[in-house]
Amino acid sequence: AGMMGGGGGGGGRFKMPTPQEAERIAKTIHVDNVDSAITEFQMAQFFGVFGPVIAVRLAGNPSMGKRKAWVEFQNGPAAQAAFQMDNQTLGMLPIRITPSKSVIHTNGLTITPAMQQEMAKQAQQGAAA
Numbered sequence: 001a002g003m004m005g006g007g008g009g010g011g012g013r014f015k016m017p018t019p020q021e022a023e024r025i026a027k028t029i030h031v032d033n034v035d036s037a038i039t040e041f042q043m044a045q046f047f048g049v050f051g052p053v054i055a056v057r058l059a060g061n062p063s064m065g066k067r068k069a070w071v072e073f074q075n076g077p078a079a080q081a082a083f084q085m086d087n088q089t090l091g092m093l094p095i096r097i098t099p100s101k102s103v104i105h106t107n108g109l110t111i112t113p114a115m116q117q118e119m120a121k122q123a124q125q126g127a128a129a
Helices: 019-026 040-047 076-085 113-125
Strands: 028-035 053-059 066-073 096-099
Touching: 019 028, 028 040, 028 076, 040 053, 040 066, 040 076, 040 113, 066 076, 076 096
Parallel strands: none
Antiparallel strands: 028 066, 028 096, 053 066
16 A cells, blocks of 8 residues: 555545535446456346446456446436345356445446447347347
8 A cells, every 4th residue: 555645644635525426426336256258238238127227337457357347327226226136147257246436437338328228129139149
């Protein structure tokens, strides 16, 4: 932890989330142990059973075999319901779900209504990939 610096008693850089951010954080989950073959789109489909997913961000090096992700839902109850998936297998690995401590920054995938329609269409066709 010597790298960070951070003034007097740690946390010089950490700022409290704004009320708007806090509201988004409450609708966001952090997912660990994500199979690196899984895409943002697949994450959105997997968690979309609980309610509309509006953003997904994957982090980590795909060649490492596993990554982490953040999934933001349109509403808080969907995010709470998603905790049921803790320890469920996605791809080859059991995922670990914890509350997010931060908002998703926009370099992730933002799900547009058009994409939601497309996902619904694909779901109807059954994964004919």
